[in-house]
Amino acid sequence: MKIVLEHLTKRFPNRNKKIKDEVIAVSDFNFTIPDGKLVGLLGPSGCGKSTALNLICGLEKPTEGKIYFEDLDVTDLEPEKRGVGLVFQNYALYPHLTVRENIRFPLENLRGENKLTREVMEEKVLEAARLVQIDELLDRKPNEMSGGQQQRVAIARALVKMPKVLLLDEPLSNLDARLRLQTREEIKRIQTETGITTVFVTHDQEEAMSISDIIVVMKDGVLQQMGKPQEIYDEPINLFVAKFLGTPQINVFEGYIRDEKAYIGDAVVMDAKGAGDGDVYVAVRPEGFIVDENGPLACNFINREVMGRDTSVIASNEHFLGENIRAIIPSEEEVVPVEGCVRFSLKPHKVRLFDKIIEERIRTES
Amino acid sequence: MKKNLTAWLCLLPALAFLLVFMVYPLVDVFVYSFEEGYNFASQSYFGVGLYNYDYVLHDPYFIQALKNTFIIVIITVPLSTGIALFISLELSNIKALRDFFQTVYFLPYVTNTLAVGLVFMILFKKTPYSDGLVNILIQLFGGKGVDFIDGPYWAKMFVMCFYTIWIVMPFKILILTSALASVNPMYYKAAKVDDTPPFRVFYKITLPMISPMVFYLVITGFIGAFKAYSDEVALFGTDLNAAGMNTIVGYVYDMLYGNSGGYPSYASAAALILFAIVFTITTINLMVSRKTVFYS
Ligand SMILES: Nc1ncnc2c1ncn2[C@@H]1O[C@H](COP(=O)(O)OP(=O)(O)OP(=O)(O)O)[C@@H](O)[C@H]1O
Numbered sequence: 001m002k003i004v005l006e007h008l009t010k011r012f013p014n015r016n017k018k019i020k021d022e023v024i025a026v027s028d029f030n031f032t033i034p035d036g037k038l039v040g041l042l043g044p045s046g047c048g049k050s051t052a053l054n055l056i057c058g059l060e061k062p063t064e065g066k067i068y069f070e071d072l073d074v075t076d077l078e079p080e081k082r083g084v085g086l087v088f089q090n091y092a093l094y095p096h097l098t099v100r101e102n103i104r105f106p107l108e109n110l111r112g113e114n115k116l117t118r119e120v121m122e123e124k125v126l127e128a129a130r131l132v133q134i135d136e137l138l139d140r141k142p143n144e145m146s147g148g149q150q151q152r153v154a155i156a157r158a159l160v161k162m163p164k165v166l167l168l169d170e171p172l173s174n175l176d177a178r179l180r181l182q183t184r185e186e187i188k189r190i191q192t193e194t195g196i197t198t199v200f201v202t203h204d205q206e207e208a209m210s211i212s213d214i215i216v217v218m219k220d221g222v223l224q225q226m227g228k229p230q231e232i233y234d235e236p237i238n239l240f241v242a243k244f245l246g247t248p249q250i251n252v253f254e255g256y257i258r259d260e261k262a263y264i265g266d267a268v269v270m271d272a273k274g275a276g277d278g279d280v281y282v283a284v285r286p287e288g289f290i291v292d293e294n295g296p297l298a299c300n301f302i303n304r305e306v307m308g309r310d311t312s313v314i315a316s317n318e319h320f321l322g323e324n325i326r327a328i329i330p331s332e333e334e335v336v337p338v339e340g341c342v343r344f345s346l347k348p349h350k351v352r353l354f355d356k357i358i359e360e361r362i363r364t365e366s
Numbered sequence: 367m368k369k370n371l372t373a374w375l376c377l378l379p380a381l382a383f384l385l386v387f388m389v390y391p392l393v394d395v396f397v398y399s400f401e402e403g404y405n406f407a408s409q410s411y412f413g414v415g416l417y418n419y420d421y422v423l424h425d426p427y428f429i430q431a432l433k434n435t436f437i438i439v440i441i442t443v444p445l446s447t448g449i450a451l452f453i454s455l456e457l458s459n460i461k462a463l464r465d466f467f468q469t470v471y472f473l474p475y476v477t478n479t480l481a482v483g484l485v486f487m488i489l490f491k492k493t494p495y496s497d498g499l500v501n502i503l504i505q506l507f508g509g510k511g512v513d514f515i516d517g518p519y520w521a522k523m524f525v526m527c528f529y530t531i532w533i534v535m536p537f538k539i540l541i542l543t544s545a546l547a548s549v550n551p552m553y554y555k556a557a558k559v560d561d562t563p564p565f566r567v568f569y570k571i572t573l574p575m576i577s578p579m580v581f582y583l584v585i586t587g588f589i590g591a592f593k594a595y596s597d598e599v600a601l602f603g604t605d606l607n608a609a610g611m612n613t614i615v616g617y618v619y620d621m622l623y624g625n626s627g628g629y630p631s632y633a634s635a636a637a638l639i640l641f642a643i644v645f646t647i648t649t650i651n652l653m654v655s656r657k658t659v660f661y662s
């Protein structure tokens with residue numbers, strides 16, 4: 001099912017009652033979530049991700065704006081009438097009920113003409129349990145299971161009524177690194193198998209990048225950019241998005257543009273055709289460095305970390321913002337610092353320029 | 367080993383107190399209850415046997431006290447817990463004035479039993495000058511007044527239960543409101559998204575989540591009600607046997623110090639019978655709870 005958000009805004013009265021200012025948790029959201037896609041809602045802590053999700057499922061009512069499921073205006077519809085499945089950050093499994101009873105819970109709430117017989121319920125429970133591969137664990141209590149298993153029970157409970165929309169709030173944040181990898185694949189698989197439109201909230205960019213069809217990046221309640229993961233990574237619209245996506249983080253230098261050339265200090269690092277003169281940030285992806293003894297960018301060599309497939313070169317430069325430059329190069333390549341100095345040239349498609357004041361992308365012709 | 371010794375040394379004062387003031391009297395009561403014709407003054411007795419129990423169990427006053435106690439327990443424990451649960455649920459639903467209501471409901475708890483008794487007297491007692499507020503109300507609606515303090519048994523029992531419930535309720539409300547507040551709201555959100563009807567939310571989520579507290583209140587409620595005495599005195603005065611409103615503890619007291627007192631052996635036997643009853647009921651409670659109470 002397609003979800004359309006129109007000028008969606010949510011303001012909260014400030015928790016600190018002495019302060020009059022309202023908190024704008026979600027500010028003027030306008031976008032469409034296409035049918036059958038897995039959408040990652042990405043942003044740092046406190047940026048309003050959960051609020052956005054709660055607005056879609058109906059646990060919160062928007063201050064302004066509208067929400068449509070396909071053509072149906074659901075803005076004023078109670079959550080139970082929207083037919084969504086919700087998975088909470090802490091799963092919210094009923095601890096006193098077995099897995100079976102937990103998954104059956106939503107089915108038992110069906111009344112009137114939708115009422116199901118015991119047998120049908122049992123069948124649906126089994127079906128959902130099989131989908132998330134926990135059909136062996138049906139008679140356990142939630143506290144007798146690992147985090148990843150509980151997570152799957154929570155998904156099964158959200159799926160058992162076959163909702164048209166599945167919403168997941170930081171579903172993986174309680175899992176250890178290995179389980180997180182495994183479970184996110186699992187979520188992707190379940191989503192592909194069922195084809196349910198899924199919105200999933202995370203503050204982990206890697207997680208969002210790896211499984212989302214579409215990523216929505218937000219900051220302080222404001223939508224920054226929406227698009228395919230690779231698109232956002234390659235063509236970030238502003239410095240925040242550029243810095244938020246990708247590990248290791250993008251390397252940001254202070255620089256300027258003169259005569260359609262981008263400078264870091266005295267070094268001309270790339271062409272900037274069509275860009276006006278002015279101060280800029282030059283942001284370079286770690287994989288955008290080429291070790292080159294004739295390269296324009298001279299840096300002080302600090303260290304080299306070999307990580308099997310590739311090597312991290314740690315270096316510093318007076319125009320660099322932050323701790324250390326981190327460049328990733330294939331491990332076959334030699335790094336020979338000359339008098340403690342290593343020189344780089346840059347891959348132009350891995351370098352992005354941002355206006356120094358508004359921090360927005362400066363487009364160049366190539 | 368050395369650590370152990372220090373621990374025991376530290377515990378010693380507490381253990382000594384327990385021995386002197388708890389264990390020794392308990393053993394003593396046990397011994398008394400089997401000594402026939404024990405005399406306080408001469409500290410002598412005729413023999414050892416079950417005579418004291420036989421006497422107590424055939425004493426009409428004890429039978430009356432036993433009956434009264436059981437009626438009070440059976441009526442007040444479920445009713446007070448149920449009403450307290452209802453009020454707590456309502457309290458946790460309202461947002462405005464919640465603190466105010468919580469204070470109001472807690473007031474009886476910090477009020478002296480006798481003061482509450484006095485208020486009940488004014489409400490229920492018939493005097494030469496006034497029929498009491500409740501009777502005036504009954505008569506206003508065309509009913510026939512009844513003397514709740516000196517009148518028929520059922521009327522007295524009604525006031526007694528009413529009073530007991532009134533006294534124990536604040537504590538239960540306090541415990542239950544905090545138990546309700548400690549239930550994680552995400553469960554209610556999950557239930558809401560799943561379109562769970564309110565009754566089912568209560569029965570399937572709220573009640574299991576607060577069941578340890580409810581169970582605690584039921585157990586302490588049973589024990590407290592079986593030990594009822596001061597509330598009866600507050601309403602009906604010290605001569606409870608004459609009023610027909612005595613309780614087991616009251617009977618024990620009367621046997622020791624009352625007008626007909628001076629029989630520690632009978633008192634001990636009655637006390638041990640009470641102990642046996644409370645012990646049995648508590649054991650049954652614990653057994654039932656193992657099946658129904660959920661501990662997270
Ligand atoms: N009920 C509320 N009352 C007042 N302010 C709120 C309320 N809920 C959220 N906020 C505020 O709205 C902002 C967004 O909160 P939200 O929970 O949506 O963030 P989030 O992106 O989900 O963060 P996290 O990653 O930490 O879960 C925060 O500043 C928060 O303090």
Ligand SMILES: [Mg+2]
Nearest residue numbers: 049050051170
């Ligand atoms: Mg959140």
